Amino acid sequence: MHRFSHGAPTWATALGAPTQSRPPDGTLFLPDGLSLADELPFLAPAEHRFLSQVQGRTYANMFVLVERFLGAKMLDVSRDDWLSDQTALEAIVRFTDEELKHQELLRRLEVLAGAHMLVG
Numbered sequence: 001m002h003r004f005s006h007g008a009p010t011w012a013t014a015l016g017a018p019t020q021s022r023p024p025d026g027t028l029f030l031p032d033g034l035s036l037a038d039e040l041p042f043l044a045p046a047e048h049r050f051l052s053q054v055q056g057r058t059y060a061n062m063f064v065l066v067e068r069f070l071g072a073k074m075l076d077v078s079r080d081d082w083l084s085d086q087t088a089l090e091a092i093v094r095f096t097d098e099e100l101k102h103q104e105l106l107r108r109l110e111v112l113a114g115a116h117m118l119v120g
Contacts, residue, residue, distance in 0.1 A: 029056020057113045064106045071099045 029052050032038040037051045074096040081089040 029053045030059060034059075053113070053117065057110075057117060060106055060109050060113070064103065064110070067099050067102045067106065071096055071103065074099065 030037075032052075035052045035055050037043065037048050037055070040048070040051075043051065074092050078089055078092040078096075081092065
């Protein structure tokens, strides 16, 4: 279990993170309002669910890229405050800490999705 802490309460990624090895049958990864898969009347229920799962995995992978960029960018932005504004540096570190938590959660989701879906 990974733990992150920078002066704030410790957060364990196991809290609130998916731990099941397989989603329950019938589980959609994205709500219909976001997926719009329900607007494709020719899909059978299993196809609808599979499309939602593919879209959900794609959505999560897009966020992986965003989270990784944000973490790297925050390191770059913090450079000006390393030896000057300690308050600003601490705020940037805390923000980056949150991004690292998101990255860990998304890595766990990818492992779970990868265990039951094709590569990609």
